[in-house]
Structure formats: C-alpha cells, structure tokens
Amino acid sequence: MKRRTAATLAVVCALVLRGDAQPRAQIYVQYDGFVRNKDAHTLTLSFGYYNLNVVPVTIQPGEANGFLPGPADRKQPILLRPGRHRFACTIVVPDTFAGSVQWQMKWAGGTSVTTAKSLNGLYELELNSERRAMAGIDPAKEPKNVCANHAPNVQVGGVFNANADVNVNDPGAELLPPPTNYATALDRELNLPGLVNDDDLPREAKVSVSWRKVSGPGDVVFSSPTTAATNAKFSAPGLYELELAASDTEKNGSAKIRVNVAAPGQPVIVTEKAPDTYSNAMKNIQASSTALRLSVGSRNYDTAAQQIAQLKDSFVVAQLYWAGKGADDATRAAQVAMKAIADLEAANTAKNDAAMLEAQVLLNGTCGNCHNAHRQRMPDGHFEIK
Numbered sequence: 260m261k262r263r264t265a266a267t268l269a270v271v272c273a274l275v276l277r278g279d280a281q282p283r284a285q286i287y288v289q290y291d292g293f294v295r296n297k298d299a300h301t302l303t304l305s306f307g308y309y310n311l312n313v314v315p316v317t318i319q320p321g322e323a324n325g326f327l328p329g330p331a332d333r334k335q336p337i338l339l340r341p342g343r344h345r346f347a348c349t350i351v352v353p354d355t356f357a358g359s360v361q362w363q364m365k366w367a368g369g370t371s372v373t374t375a376k377s378l379n380g381l382y383e384l385e386l387n388s389e390r391r392a393m394a395g396i397d398p399a400k401e402p403k404n405v406c407a408n409h410a411p412n413v414q415v416g417g418v419f420n421a422n423a424d425v426n427v428n429d430p431g432a433e434l435l436p437p438p439t440n441y442a443t444a445l446d447r448e449l450n451l452p453g454l455v456n457d458d459d460l461p462r463e464a465k466v467s468v469s470w471r472k473v474s475g476p477g478d479v480v481f482s483s484p485t486t487a488a489t490n491a492k493f494s495a496p497g498l499y500e501l502e503l504a505a506s507d508t509e510k511n512g513s514a515k516i517r518v519n520v521a522a523p524g525q526p527v528i529v530t531e532k533a534p535d536t537y538s539n540a541m542k543n544i545q546a547s548s549t550a551l552r553l554s555v556g557s558r559n560y561d562t563a564a565q566q567i568a569q570l571k572d573s574f575v576v577a578q579l580y581w582a583g584k585g586a587d588d589a590t591r592a593a594q595v596a597m598k599a600i601a602d603l604e605a606a607n608t609a610k611n612d613a614a615m616l617e618a619q620v621l622l623n624g625t626c627g628n629c630h631n632a633h634r635q636r637m638p639d640g641h642f643e644i645k
Contacts, residue, residue: 282312282313282314282316282367283312283367284310284312284367285311285366285367285369285371286308286309286311286312286316286318286339286364286366286367286371287308287309287311287364288306288308288309288362288363288364288371288372288373289306289307289308289309289345289373290304290306290361290362290373290377290382291305291306291307291345291346291384291388291392292305292388292392293305293377293378293382293383293384294383294384294389294393295383296351296354296398298398298399300353300354301351301352301353301354301398301403302351302352302353302356302378303349303351303352303392303393303396303398304349304351304360304377305345305346305348305349305350305384305392306335306348306349306350306362306373307343307344307345307346307347307348308336308339308343308344308347308364309343309344310340310341310342311341312341313341314341315338315339315340315341316338316339316366317337317338317339318337318364318366319337320332320335320337322365323364323365323366324337324363324364324365325362325363326360326361326362326363327360327363327372328358328360333348333404333405333406334405334406334460334461334462335347335348335362335406336458336459336460337459337462338459338462340459344458345391346391346392346394347458347459348406349392349393349396349406349407349409350405350406350407351401351402351403351404351407352403352404353403356378357378358377359375359376359377361373361374361375361377394409394410394412395409395410395510395512396409407460408460408461408509408510409457409458409460409510410507410510410511410512411456411457411505411506411507411510411512412455412456412457412512413453413454413455413503413504413505413512413514414453414455414514415451415452415453415454415503415514415515415516416441416516440517440518440519440531441516441517441518441519442518442519442520442521442527443493443518443519443521443527444520444521444523444525445493445495445496445520445523448482448491448492449490449491449492449518450488450490451470451481451488451490451491451501451503451516453468453470453486453488453489453503454487454488455468455487455503455505455512457505457507460507461507461508464507464508464509465508466507467485467508468485468486468503468504468505469484469485469504469505470484470485470489470491470501470502470503470504471484471501471504472500472501473500473501473502473515474499474500475495475497475499475500475518476495476496476497476498476499477493477496477497477499477520478493478494478495479492479493479494479501480492480494487503487505491518493518495520496521496522497520498517498519498520499517499518499519499520500515500516500517500518501515501516501517501518502514502515502516503515503516517531517532531643532643532644533580533643533644534580536576536580537576537577537580540572540573540574540576540580541577543569543570543572543573544570544574544577544626547566547569547570547573548570548619548622548623550566551563551566551567551570551603551619552619554566555612555615555616555619558612560607560610563607563615564604564607567600567603567604567607570600570622571597571600571604574593574596574597575597577589577593577596578590578593578594581593586633588629588632589629589632589633592625592628592629593625593629595621596622596625596626599618599619599621600618600622602614602617602618602621603615603618603619603622606618
C-alpha cells in the first residue's frame with residue numbers, strides 16, 4: 260500500500276512538473292472600489308482577483324471571464340496569476356454613470372461575481388488605495404468602459420516608479436521621495452533587488468526589463484541587465500545613478516537608485532541627498548549666521564533680530580528633519596541650537612553684547628558637531644547626509 264501511494268504521488272508530481280495537471284482551486288473576483296476623478300468628469304472603477312491555484316490560469320473572455328452587463332469582453336486580464344491581485348482592471352466611466360458593472364468568473368465548478376453596488380459610498384477608495392488604482396492612469400486620456408492599461412510597477416528596494424505612480428487626482432503624489440541609496444566597495448559586486456509587476460495588459464504582451472547607468476565616473480557591468488534582480492560591478496569609485504526600466508509595449512515604468520562606490524581601503528558609507536527644504540534651511544543658517552556676526556559687531560540690533568528670526572525658522576526645519584529620521588544625536592543638537600537662539604533673542608533684546616557672543620559660540624559649536632557626524636563630502640566636492 261505504501262509503495263502504491265508513493266507511486267501515485269510520484270505520478271502526480273510528474274504531471275504537475277509537466278504541466279498536465281489542471282489547476283482545480285477557485286478563482287474569486289473582487290470589487291476594489293471607485294474614485295471620483297477630480298478634473299476629468301469621470302469615475303474610475305477598480306476590480307481585482309484572487310487565484311487560489313499555485314500556477315497561472317488562462318481564461319478567455321466570455322461567460323467564464325466577463326462583465327455584466329455586456330460587453331463581456333472589456334479588455335480584462337485573461338492571464339490570472341497565483342495570489343491576490345488588487346487593481347487588476349481599472350475602468351474609467353463618465354461621471355453620469357449610475358448603474359452597475361460586475362466582473363464574473365467561472366472556474367473549477369464555481370462562480371464568483373463582484374458586487375452590484377458599484378457606487379455605494381462604502382466602496383469609495385481611501386487615498387492610499389486610490390493612488391494604487393490610479394497609478395499611471397489619466398482619466399481624460401484612457402478609453403472609457405474598458406480596463407485601462409497600467410504601466411509596469413517597478414521597484415528597487417523601497418523605491419517605486421518615478422512616473423507610473425503619479426496620480427492625477429493627487430498633486431502631492433508627484434512629490435516623490437529621492438532615490439534609495441546603496442553603498443559598496445570597488446572590489447565587490449552589489450546586489451540590486453529589483454522587482455517588476457504588471458497587470459498583464461495589453462493581453463499577450465511581453466514585459467521587457469533593462470538596467471542602465473544614468474550617471475557616474477566609471478563603467479557599470481550588470482550580471483543580468485535584462486532581469487529585475489541583478490548584481491552590479493563598478494570600474495571606478497564615486498557616486499552613480501542607476502535606473503531599472505520596464506515596458507509592456509504601451510506604457511513604461513522606471514525606478515532610480517544611487518550608489519556610492521568606495522575606493523579600496525576606504526569605508527563604505529551610505530549617503531543620501533538631503534531634501535530641498537533641508538538644504539535651503541542649511542543655506543539660510545549659513546547666510547544668517549554670517550550676517551548675524553556682522554550685526555553684532557556693528558551693534559545693529561534691529562538687523563540682528565531679523566537674522567535671529569531666520570535662524571529660528573531654519574532650525575525648526577532641521578529639528579523636524581532629524582527627528583523624522585530617528586537620529587537622536589542630531590535632534591538633540593538641533594534642540595541645543597534652538598536654546599542658543601532663544602538666548603540670542605533675549606541677549607539682543609537686552610542689547611547684551613557679551614551674552615550674544617556667548618550664545619553665538621554655542622550655536623556654531625552645535626553646527627560643527629552635527630556636520631562632523633552626519634555630513635559626507637562626495638568625490639565631486641558636494642556634501643550629502645550620512
């Protein structure tokens with residue numbers, strides 16, 4: 260009996276490996292919700308699916324994979340990949356739409372149909388889901404009443420598409436985070452954990468993937484330049500920018516990263532470009548500090564008060580930045596700087612020159628300590644955060 264069981268399992272495994280075994284688990288469709296598009300006089304309806312099989316399943320459009328009411332074929336995906344896939348079909352309809360559109364799936368003896376309550380307020384998508392549903396979709400340009408094609412979703416580490424994630428309903432979504440930063444030594448390969456996902460539209464299209472060097476002082480050799488996950492080797496030390504791009508033949512997605520390559524024997528340091536708000540605050544601190552020294556020297560207390568106010572505003576930005584990064588030492592330094600600025604204000608009001616000089620010395624020392632701990636000069640001479 261054990262021998263027969265083992266033989267049966269072996270046959271089943273062989274069938275699965277050959278692709279002869281038919282996936283028999285259910286496939287469920289789901290309604291993600293809807294978005295009231297702000298500028299195009301349209302609504303966006305979003306649908307997804309959950310394939311419980313461990314292999315992809317292809318279901319051609321029609322009664323087994325179709326929409327109610329017709330037409331059944333609304334350019335929905337026919338290749339259904341294992342697992343849950345939200346926002347697999349995004350349909351733009353006029354804002355006069357008041358009916359119901361349902362996705363129906365029949366597979367393995369079961370039938371799944373999405374809700375008929377398409378515009379029930381409970382299904383209006385919150386902002387994070389809206390961003391995903393609308394990624395790379397322009398309601399004014401997409402064909403109506405059929406599934407719109409999303410650009411491939413490209414990710415390297417924590418960085419997503421630089422273009423496909425823009426949501427026309429949400430201007431703030433265009434303020435994308437700076438590229439993720441990596442660091443390596445010149446004599447090492449760097450692993451790049453790229454990932455590309457697509458909605459499998461247009462049908463039958465093949466997604467192409469490619470890595471390239473955007474900038475940098477030397478050559479970059481990718482172990483597999485046409486796969487999302489790869490390794491990179493660099494020919495010269497310095498700062499590089501790399502890009503992973505993907506295309507589904509109609510739309511493109513990409514993500515960029517920055518790599519700091521250390522020379523042999525030098526420490527490998529991960530740096531990042533500071534956001535503009537922080538960089539501008541640092542420039543203002545430098546300019547205001549210089550102007551304040553001149554004002555104190557000339558006993559121009561009115562001008563000094565203006566410079567002190569500018570310092571206070573700039574250090575508020577610095578304190579929030581470092582607190583957000585969880586850098587306790589830099590946050591404390593900013594707090595000490597704020598105390599020094601408060602002392603400067605009091606001394607300036609009292610026209611106490613000695614106290615103003617003492618507070619300035621404290622303020623300048625705070626800046627120097629923080630720069631030494633968190634500022635790194637790059638090969639081209641500019642500074643970045645470390």
